[in-house]
Amino acid sequence: MTTTTHKPAAPDSRAPSRASRVLADRRLPVLVTAALFLLMYAIGLSRYQNYGFAETQVFLNLFIDNSYLLVAAVGATFVILSGGIDLSVGSVIGFTTMFTAWLVEKQGLPLVLVIPMALAVGAFGGYLMGYVIQNFEIQPFIVTLAGLFLFRGLCLVISKESISITDSSVSSMAQAQVSVGGGFLSIGAIVSLVVLAAAFYVLHYTRFGRRVYAVGGNEQSALLMGLPQGGTKIAVYTMSGFCSALAGLLFTLYIQSGDPLHATGLELDAIAAVVIGGTLLTGGSGYVVGTLFGVLVLGLIKSLIQFEGTLSSWWTKIATGVLLCAFILIQRTMTTRRKT
Amino acid sequence: MTTTPRWRTLTRHHLFWPVAVLVVLLLVNVPFTPDFFSIKMTDGHLYGSLVSIVLFGSPLILVAVGMTLVIATGGIDLSVGAVVAITGALTCSYISDQADQDALSGVLLAMGIGLAAAVVCGLWNGFLVARMGIQPIIATLIIMVAGRGVAQLITDGQIITVNSEPYKLIGGGYWLTLPFSIFVVAAVVAVTVALTRRTALGLLVESVGGNAEASRLVGIRSRRIKIMVYVFCALCAGIAGLMISSNTSAADGNNAGLWIELDAILAVVIGGTSLLGGRFSIGGTVVGALVIQTLTTTIYTIGVPTQTNLVFKAAVVIIVCLMQSPKFRAKVFGGGRFGGRFGGKRGAGQAAARADATTTTPETVRTMEVS
Numbered sequence: 074m075t076t077t078t079h080k081p082a083a084p085d086s087r088a089p090s091r092a093s094r095v096l097a098d099r100r101l102p103v104l105v106t107a108a109l110f111l112l113m114y115a116i117g118l119s120r121y122q123n124y125g126f127a128e129t130q131v132f133l134n135l136f137i138d139n140s141y142l143l144v145a146a147v148g149a150t151f152v153i154l155s156g157g158i159d160l161s162v163g164s165v166i167g168f169t170t171m172f173t174a175w176l177v178e179k180q181g182l183p184l185v186l187v188i189p190m191a192l193a194v195g196a197f198g199g200y201l202m203g204y205v206i207q208n209f210e211i212q213p214f215i216v217t218l219a220g221l222f223l224f225r226g227l228c229l230v231i232s233k234e235s236i237s238i239t240d241s242s243v244s245s246m247a248q249a250q251v252s253v254g255g256g257f258l259s260i261g262a263i264v265s266l267v268v269l270a271a272a273f274y275v276l277h278y279t280r281f282g283r284r285v286y287a288v289g290g291n292e293q294s295a296l297l298m299g300l301p302q303g304g305t306k307i308a309v310y311t312m313s314g315f316c317s318a319l320a321g322l323l324f325t326l327y328i329q330s331g332d333p334l335h336a337t338g339l340e341l342d343a344i345a346a347v348v349i350g351g352t353l354l355t356g357g358s359g360y361v362v363g364t365l366f367g368v369l370v371l372g373l374i375k376s377l378i379q380f381e382g383t384l385s386s387w388w389t390k391i392a393t394g395v396l397l398c399a400f401i402l403i404q405r406t407m408t409t410r411r412k413t
Numbered sequence: 414m415t416t417t418p419r420w421r422t423l424t425r426h427h428l429f430w431p432v433a434v435l436v437v438l439l440l441v442n443v444p445f446t447p448d449f450f451s452i453k454m455t456d457g458h459l460y461g462s463l464v465s466i467v468l469f470g471s472p473l474i475l476v477a478v479g480m481t482l483v484i485a486t487g488g489i490d491l492s493v494g495a496v497v498a499i500t501g502a503l504t505c506s507y508i509s510d511q512a513d514q515d516a517l518s519g520v521l522l523a524m525g526i527g528l529a530a531a532v533v534c535g536l537w538n539g540f541l542v543a544r545m546g547i548q549p550i551i552a553t554l555i556i557m558v559a560g561r562g563v564a565q566l567i568t569d570g571q572i573i574t575v576n577s578e579p580y581k582l583i584g585g586g587y588w589l590t591l592p593f594s595i596f597v598v599a600a601v602v603a604v605t606v607a608l609t610r611r612t613a614l615g616l617l618v619e620s621v622g623g624n625a626e627a628s629r630l631v632g633i634r635s636r637r638i639k640i641m642v643y644v645f646c647a648l649c650a651g652i653a654g655l656m657i658s659s660n661t662s663a664a665d666g667n668n669a670g671l672w673i674e675l676d677a678i679l680a681v682v683i684g685g686t687s688l689l690g691g692r693f694s695i696g697g698t699v700v701g702a703l704v705i706q707t708l709t710t711t712i713y714t715i716g717v718p719t720q721t722n723l724v725f726k727a728a729v730v731i732i733v734c735l736m737q738s739p740k741f742r743a744k745v746f747g748g749g750r751f752g753g754r755f756g757g758k759r760g761a762g763q764a765a766a767r768a769d770a771t772t773t774t775p776e777t778v779r780t781m782e783v784s
Contacts, residue, residue, distance in 0.1 A: 158550070205731070209738040212688050214489070214550065218675055219730035226723030233718075341558055354551050387565035387666075394559020401555070405545055 102351025102404060103363040109396075110366050113373050121380040129255035131376065136258060139372040140265035141166065141324040143365065145339060146346040147272045148316025150364045153347050154276070155309045156289040156356025157213040161202065161220030162317045163339035165195050167332070168224040169321025174236040174331025177243065184242045192318045198224065199314015203307035213310075221340070228333035235332035238325065247326045261323040268319065272361045285309060289356025345393055346371055349400045370396065427685045430736060431700040434683070434729075438707045446714050458587045462710065470706030471584075471594040472497070472653035474699055476673055477680035478605055479649030481698040482642040484681050487622040487690025488542055488549035490643060493650035493677060495560025496534045497670025500527040500651040501658030502567040505575050514577040523580075524655055531651025532644055534560070539640030557674070564666030574663045584659030594656050601649065606695050615693075618642060622690030679726070680705055683733050704729070 117126050125131065136143075145162050152159045169191050176182045176190070198220060206216050238244070250257035276282035284305040287295040295302045324336060350367030352359025374392045378384045423429055442449040442462070452461035476493050483490045504527035511519045534556055541552035586593040609615030620628045621635040628635045653673070658664045682688060683704050684697025708729060712722050735741045 205735075209735060209741045211734045211738050215678075215682060215688065215730065215734055218678070219727045219734070221675070221727075222723045222730065223727035226721060226725075226727060230718075230721055230724060341554065344554065345558060348551065354548055385565075385570055387562040387570060390562030391559050391566065394555050394562065397558060398555045401541075401547055401551055402545065405547055 099358055100360070101407065102400070103360050103366065105403065106350055106363055106366040106370060106400070110370050110373065113370065113377065117373070117377050117380065124380060126380060130257070133253065133256040133258055133262070135369055135372040135376065136262040136265070138327075138375075139368050140259065140261035141320040141327060141336075142339070142342055142346065142371070143265040143368045144268050144316050144323060145320040146343040146350075146364045146368050147268055147361060148313035148320070149340070149343040150272070150347050150350075150352055150359065150361050151276075151285060151309045151316075152213075152313045153344070153352055153354060154289045154356055154359055155285050155306060156292065157206070157306065157309065158217065158344070158354075159199075159202075159220075159310065159313045159317075160214065160217040160340050161198070161224060162313070162320075162343050163336045163341075164221045164224035164228070165198060165314060165317035166321040166324055166336040166339055167334065168228045169195060169318045170325045170328070170335045171228045171231045171236070171331040171333060173322060173325045174238050175231050177240045178236050178238055178331075184240065184246075188322060191322055192315060195318020195321065196311050196315040199317070200307060200311040202314070203310030206310065207303045207306050217310075225333070225337075231333075232331075233333065235330050235334075237330040243326065243329060247329055259326075261326050264319070264323060268316065269361065269365055276361055281305070281308065286357055289358075291357070342371060342393075345397050348404075349396055351400070351404070353404060427694050428697055428700060430733075431684050431697050431704060434733075435700055435704045435707060438704060438711055442711055442714055445716070449714075454590070457590055459590050462714070464592065466703065466706050466710050467595055467598075468592040469710075470702055471592075471598045472656045472670075473673065473676055473680060473706060474598050474702040475601055475649045475653040475656070476646075476670075477677040477684075477698045477702045478602060478695060479646030480674075480677040481681050481684070481686055481693050481695055482605075482609070482618055483549070483646045484678070484686055484688060485618050485622045485690055485693035486639050486642050487625070488639065488642070489678065489688070490538060490553045490646045491550060491674050492534060492538060492553040492556035492560055493646065493653075494670040494673045495556050495558075495564065496531050496647050496650040497654035497657060497673060498564035498664075498666050499534065499560055499567070500531045500654030501664040501669045502564040502573070502666050503527045503530050504580075504655060505573045505658050505664035506567055508575045508577050508580055509573050514575060515579060517579050520577055520579045524583075527655060528648060528651045531647045531654070535644035535647025536640065538647065539643035542643060543636040543639035561666060564664075564669070566666075568664055568666045570666070572663050572665045575658075576662065580659050581662060582659070584656040585662075594660075597652065597656065601652065602695065602699060605645075609693075609695065619692050622692070676705055677702075679730055682737070683729070685737070687737075 114132075120126075145166060149159055149162060172194065173184075173187050173191050176187045177184055202213075202216050202220050205211060206213050246260055249260050251260070251263055276285065284295070284300050284302075287298070287300055288302050288305050288309075292302060295305075321336070325331065328335065346367035347359070347364050348354060348367070349370055350359070350363030350365070352363060371393060374396075375389055378386070378388050378392075439449070446462065449462050452459050452464060454460075476497070480490055480493065504523045507523035507526055508514055508520060511523075513519065538549075538553050538556065541547045541555070542549050545552075582588070582593050583597065584594055588596060609618065617628070617633055617638055620633055621638045625635045625639070628638075650670075650673075654670060657669055678688075680701035681693075681698050682701070684694055684699070684701035686693045686697060705726070708725060709722060712725060717725075
């Protein structure tokens with residue numbers, strides 16, 4: 074479940090006490106989130122057992138209903154690990170749904186052609202943002218904010234109204250089910266898990282992954298060590314753009330329409346998932362597996378609120394905010410301890 | 414580029430570019446709306462495009478002024494949109510519970526409650542940033558995410574409408590022939606400028622933004638200053654929340670002040686305040702907010718489909734940011750002539766230009782800066 078590969082952390086020469094060693098463990102936040110997920114799931118089991126909460130499908134639905142969020146959050150994990158931030162995620166997703174729906178429905182292009190085009194557009198958008206951030210030293214926050222405006226605007230340029238997709242290849246793909254022990258997963262969920270596995274491999278077993286951690290940990294040191302820090306940063310934003318476009322395609326499958334207002338504010342959910350998953354927002358520390366648990370926790374909040382029945386949808390926002398706050402404070406106490 | 418001394422002094426003034434953009438935007442309107450600059454008197458109220466730009470831009474100016482001080486301390490406040498929603502929701506729900514919605518005391522009390530909630534949000538943000546030492550963008554993300562939920566909780570997910578004459582005044586009323594909100598904005602801006610430029614407060618804020626730790630060591634209570642600016646920013650957002658809900662006579666927890674934080678940050682950036690903190694310009698921010706509002710109005714009057722609004726906004730963000738980037742100016746205009754004005758590293762322009770002369774990889778540029 075958790076990783077076996079450590080970031081090459083400097084071993085402490087002094088022998089710290091056991092408690093502080095546990096607290097300083099970089100894997101602790103991920104474990105806390107995983108434990109929280111299990112706790113919440115157990116509460117759900119005990120409260121709503123008679124309403125079918127225990128069914129495998131309820132658990133698998135967490136993956137189906139949040140597949141796009143997971144893919145977007147994986148992209149955001151890369152950006153945040155490198156010490157940056159990407160606010161354009163939600164807009165790129167919205168744009169991809171629009172772009173796909175427009176090409177498939179209005180232009181009659183086959184889906185097989187549209188998918189690579191959408192992915193290329195997303196990745197190119199990410200590349201452009203990364204290029205500007207790197208070469209003109211403008212803060213990521215502002216550049217990706219411009220990206221947010223641009224892509225949301227482009228959505229509206231394509232069409233003000235939503236375009237529903239009636240194409241048979243899309244609906245057959247959307248309805249395809251892959252049976253997994255006692256239940257089924259959608260294609261989107263499978264794709265998101267593949268993306269997660271790929272990200273895990275890239276971050277922990279490739280040179281590029283180590284560069285991402287190095288740039289996020291200390292940009293100056295990374296630069297002085299001779300790492301291609303500029304290229305890494307641009308690649309990270311390109312990857313985030315690609316993931317957002319892919320998330321947009323999954324979202325299109327999930328909702329089978331393109332709408333200029335789809336996925337508004339989803340970047341915040343993605344960032345929240347990454348933070349709850351224990352990745353430090355200052356960069357350099359965290360695991361993509363944590364992001365998975367972050368997404369699952371957010372998804373579980375939604376299904377718990379659905380099962381509760383009497384709670385309204387805005388409790389999701391409040392619960393997300395409270396969790397976010399708790400995890401930020403946990404991170405904070407941990408990082409201060411590590412420094413002293 | 415002309416380089417006569419007077420021209421250079423002018424272009425180097427921190428308000429030059431924002432004002433130039435504003436003037437150009439205003440002039441663009443003239444061919445489409447010949448009487449764009451005319452102001453008519455109808456029913457004892459002044460009407461005209463310029464008046465409506467200021468009227469509709471008022472909430473944005475307020476939020477942006479608060480944001481300027483936060484950014485000057487090196488922070489950022491993403492929660493202002495949620496604070497706008499919370500304030501509007503609380504105030505409107507209190508007023509709508511009154512038997513007589515026109516009672517002045519009830520309206521004032523409701524506004525007091527709303528603003529108090531805004532101050533609490535500001536204290537919370539300030540506490541997280543200054544006491545707990547959490548990155549501002551993250552600390553304020555909490556209220557940004559949860560705040561709208563709270564606002565919807567207050568209004569029970571409904572859009573609460575009020576029918577109160579005194580409350581209507583703040584956002585939609587007129588006073589001395591002008592929209593009342595203009596007076597509110599003018600008062601807030603005047604007080605802010607007086608406090609920051611006529612007292613040492615502004616200097617302290619800039620000092621905290623420049624280097625919080627150094628400021629603390631020379632005896633500035635940097636934590637207290639930080640908490641103060643977040644409270645001030647939330648208070649400004651609260652007033653904007655009153656204005657927005659008063660203008661529409663309704664509180665909408667979901668949509669009130671949506672994306673206003675981004676517009677406010679944009680206004681601050683257009684106004685020439687560096688996001689790195691350490692210096693600020695209230696005047697620039699006001700001009701920046703007006704630029705954004707004028708842009709929106711221009712798009713409407715020119716007859717460009719309104720949905721392209723966001724694309725234009727994106728273009729403006731990019732252009733303004735590129736113009737402010739010392740590296741970009743060095744690459745495009747050559748030399749270091751315009752370098753180092755917007756808080757970039759000193760000599761970054763020259764370094765980049767020198768690097769350009771030899772090799773142009775970004776790595777070389779960065780290495781030269783580091784060395």
